[in-house]
C-alpha cells in the first residue's frame with residue numbers, strides 16, 4: 001500500500017446518535033492526546049441535544065445528518081470532511097460513548113503515525129457492566145474475516161480504529177450499517193494493508209439483555225452477514241444460479257410445460273431483481 005510523508009497528527013471522527021450525556025466528556029478526553037488534531041463530530045440525526053453539547057464543548061466541527069443514516073454513513077460523512085480539512089492525514093474513528101477513556105487512545109494512533117500499521121484496532125479489556133450477548137455476532141464476524149483473509153481478529157466489531165488515509169480510501173465505499181468494521185478489516189487486508197490490534201484501556205456503554213438490545217444484535221448480525229456476503233462472491237453465485245434457473249425454465253417452456261415454466265421464470269427473475277436492487281441500495 002503506498003504511503004505519503006509521515007503525518008504528525010490524526011483527525012478524529014466521532015459518529016454520534018443520541019449521545020448528549022456522553023459526547024462532551026468524550027471530546028474533552030481526546031484533547032489529552034497530543035497527536036489528535038481536528039475533531040469532527042457527525043451527529044447522525046440525533047433526537048437529543050448531541051450536536052448542541054458538542055458545539056458547546058468547543059474545539060470540534062459538527063456536521064449534521066438531518067435524519068438518522070446509521071453508523072457507517074456517519075463515518076463516511078466524517079471521512080469526507082476529514083479529507084477536505086486535512087488531506088492525506090490519518091483518521092481516528094472514536095465512538096461517542098467512550099467518555100473519559102477516550103483519553104487512552106494514544107497507543108491506537110501511534111503505530112499508524114510511525115508507519116508501523118495501516119490500520120489499528122483497539123482491543124478493549126473486560127467491561128465494567130455485564131454484556132448480554134451470546135457471542136453470535138462476534139463469532140460470525142471473526143470466522144467470516146478469517147475465511148476471507150486468513151487473519152483472525154480478537155475483537156472484530158471494535159470500532160475504535162485509526163487508519164492511514166490510503167488504507168481508508170482503499171475501503172471506500174464503506175460497508176453499510178453495523179457491517180462497517182468487518183468491511184474495513186477485509187478491505188484493508190485485501191488491499192495489502194497491515195492491520196494491528198492494540199490493547200487499550202477503553203470503556204463504553206455495553207449492550208444489555210433486554211429486547212431492544214437483542215434487536216440491536218439482530219441488526220448487527222444482518223449487517224455483518226451482508227458485509228461478508230458482499231465480499232465473498234456469494235452474491236455472484238446467487239445471480240449465476242438465478243440465471244441458470246431462468247434458462248432452465250425457458251427450456252421447459254419450449255417443451256410445452258408453459259404455465260409452470262412461466263411461473264418459475266417470473267419467480268426467479270423477481271428474486272433476481274430484488275437481489276440486484278438490494279445490491280444497489282447498499283451503494284451510497
Ligand SMILES: O=c1ccn([C@@H]2O[C@H](COP(=O)(O)OP(=O)(O)O[C@H]3O[C@H](CO)[C@@H](O)[C@H](O)[C@H]3O)[C@@H](O)[C@H]2O)c(=O)[nH]1
Nearest residue numbers: 015016017044070071074095096097157158159160178220
Ligand atoms: O445510527 C447510529 C447508531 C450509532 N451511532 C454511533 O455509533 C457508535 C457506536 O454505537 P453503539 O450504540 O455504541 O454500538 P455498540 O453495539 O455498542 O458498538 C459496538 O459494535 C459496533 C459494531 O456493531 C461498533 O461500531 C462499536 O464500535 C462497538 O463498540 C456510537 O458513537 C453511536 O453514537 C451512529 O452514529 N448512528
Ligand SMILES: O=C(O)[C@H](O)COP(=O)(O)O
Nearest residue numbers: 133134135136137138207
Ligand atoms: O454485546 C455485544 O458484544 C454485541 O452486541 C455482539 O453480540 P454477541 O455477543 O451476540 O456477539
